[in-house]
Amino acid sequence: MNNTPLFSKVLLLEDDESHAFLIRRALKGIVDEVLLHTSLGRALEALPEFEGDLVISDLNLPDSRETLHIEQMKQLRPDLPIMVLTSSTSLEDAVTAMKSGAHDFLVKNFDSDFKEVLQLSLSRLFTSLELEREKLKFQREMNVLRVAIENSSDAMAVVEGSGEVRYCNRAFSSFAARCGGSPTRVTDMFSDAVKRKSELEREIATALSTLERGGVWKSEIIFSDDPDAAFDIGVSSLTGEFGAESRDSERSFVVWVRDISEAKRREKFQREIISTTTHDLKGPLGAILISCELLTPLVEDKQRAKDLVLRVESSARNSLNIIDEFLSARRIEEGTFILRPSEQDIAQIIEEVLADYRAITLARSQTLSFTHPQSRVLAKIDRLGFARVLGNLLSNAVKFTPKEGAIEVSLEARPDEFQVAVKDSGSGLDAAEVQRVFDRFSRLERHSGIKGSGIGLYVVRSIVTAHGGRIDVTSQAGQGSEFKVSLPLNPPVNAHGELISLDFN
Numbered sequence: 001m002n003n004t005p006l007f008s009k010v011l012l013l014e015d016d017e018s019h020a021f022l023i024r025r026a027l028k029g030i031v032d033e034v035l036l037h038t039s040l041g042r043a044l045e046a047l048p049e050f051e052g053d054l055v056i057s058d059l060n061l062p063d064s065r066e067t068l069h070i071e072q073m074k075q076l077r078p079d080l081p082i083m084v085l086t087s088s089t090s091l092e093d094a095v096t097a098m099k100s101g102a103h104d105f106l107v108k109n110f111d112s113d114f115k116e117v118l119q120l121s122l123s124r125l126f127t128s129l130e131l132e133r134e135k136l137k138f139q140r141e142m143n144v145l146r147v148a149i150e151n152s153s154d155a156m157a158v159v160e161g162s163g164e165v166r167y168c169n170r171a172f173s174s175f176a177a178r179c180g181g182s183p184t185r186v187t188d189m190f191s192d193a194v195k196r197k198s199e200l201e202r203e204i205a206t207a208l209s210t211l212e213r214g215g216v217w218k219s220e221i222i223f224s225d226d227p228d229a230a231f232d233i234g235v236s237s238l239t240g241e242f243g244a245e246s247r248d249s250e251r252s253f254v255v256w257v258r259d260i261s262e263a264k265r266r267e268k269f270q271r272e273i274i275s276t277t278t279h280d281l282k283g284p285l286g287a288i289l290i291s292c293e294l295l296t297p298l299v300e301d302k303q304r305a306k307d308l309v310l311r312v313e314s315s316a317r318n319s320l321n322i323i324d325e326f327l328s329a330r331r332i333e334e335g336t337f338i339l340r341p342s343e344q345d346i347a348q349i350i351e352e353v354l355a356d357y358r359a360i361t362l363a364r365s366q367t368l369s370f371t372h373p374q375s376r377v378l379a380k381i382d383r384l385g386f387a388r389v390l391g392n393l394l395s396n397a398v399k400f401t402p403k404e405g406a407i408e409v410s411l412e413a414r415p416d417e418f419q420v421a422v423k424d425s426g427s428g429l430d431a432a433e434v435q436r437v438f439d440r441f442s443r444l445e446r447h448s449g450i451k452g453s454g455i456g457l458y459v460v461r462s463i464v465t466a467h468g469g470r471i472d473v474t475s476q477a478g479q480g481s482e483f484k485v486s487l488p489l490n491p492p493v494n495a496h497g498e499l500i501s502l503d504f505n
Helices: 017-027 040-049 068-076 091-100 114-151 170-179 197-210 261-299 303-334 346-363 383-400 431-436 456-466
Strands: 007-013 031-037 054-057 082-086 104-107 155-160 165-168 216-223 226-237 252-259 342-345 367-371 378-381 406-413 417-424 470-476 480-488
Touching: 007 017, 007 040, 017 031, 017 114, 031 040, 040 054, 040 068, 054 068, 068 082, 068 091, 082 091, 082 114, 091 104, 104 114, 155 170, 165 170, 170 252, 197 216, 197 226, 197 252, 226 261, 261 303, 303 346, 342 346, 342 383, 346 367, 346 378, 346 383, 346 406, 346 417, 378 383, 378 480, 383 406, 383 417, 383 456, 383 480, 431 470, 456 470
Parallel strands: 007 031, 007 054, 054 082, 082 104, 367 406
Antiparallel strands: 155 165, 155 252, 216 226, 226 252, 342 378, 406 417, 417 480, 470 480
């Protein structure tokens, strides 16, 4: 037997002192403390304040009739388990005691095995009580969960692979009613009031038939009569015992729906604010930039004034680049970033972009060189988009290259494409940073002191990808970086001669 006590304190109700002695001796090792009462009256007085785990009671007491005392004790302490210990061998007495509220029944038999039998009975009772406590705890938790699910503003349903709804909360019932279709089958839940009705039903049916355990499918629901209302809908395949398949049952899925109308309205408001603000800022910044370009020749002999003009020009140009990055990123996300390629002289565009940076590199004592073929390189590209790609790469090269460093730009013509490389002698990147450099809003920790939006290279990659091209990076920390942009001479335009950037990665 395990000598670790199972019960800390037990109330023993026994009118026979010799029996009480034998019982207390048998309880050693399994009970820490035994409180003895020889009459029901004294036990009932002590019971309300009793801070123990168990009552062990004789069945026949001089001041009680049959099993009435068990009922009285259960009324006083319904939470306290009672074990009946009696000399009676009557099955009827055992049944009556259990019906009155006793948890277990054991016949007194003070032979050599009494201690072992009593301790085994108490061990069994202890296990039973533990299981009951766990069951009650689980039921309480399930009730809390059920109330939370029922009162949740998010709609939730448990469905079978056929689409039949086995359970749903009130929010799901309301949402199904709004959709106008069947509330009992998710594959028939949508009426014509829902945009993409047929497509959504097909996608849900496909998800229910193809999702692996733990898999998730998501989409968005918009109503024809209320375009400002938007809902996220998802289907999750249950895992473990809840999602286990058997011959007699299908796998289960959870369908959840969340109202994202307010989030969409906030996003729309933020986009409008960004769009309005950035457009309003571009005007005065452009004026500052032009004014700086006009002022520069007038202060050639005044080095301090020239430095200030160049600083203002650099700040204005960086601000314009950031604004263009935000506008481009927003259009990429919306699918409205349209590029219109036309035949261009690539070297000429590069020279124009380089001209914007020569004054800045001169002020930083950086060398800026450009090598290109003798013959013209003609290709169909979006002029503004290509200028933005090159401008961003040059801006980064200038920012991350120290004074007196070198920035080299080269153009190479190939049979079906051309390649532009921007190489610098700056701080460079390690392998982990190269993997993240094109992520949206990615800012490297060691470059946190350098101003930037973190979306420039995301826009660059999007423009390059839309042209059917690629961008490669070669870099080493402390040794500088080289970005190579390869673009086809004839990009894959649509019927309207357009390219649409849809790079969301």
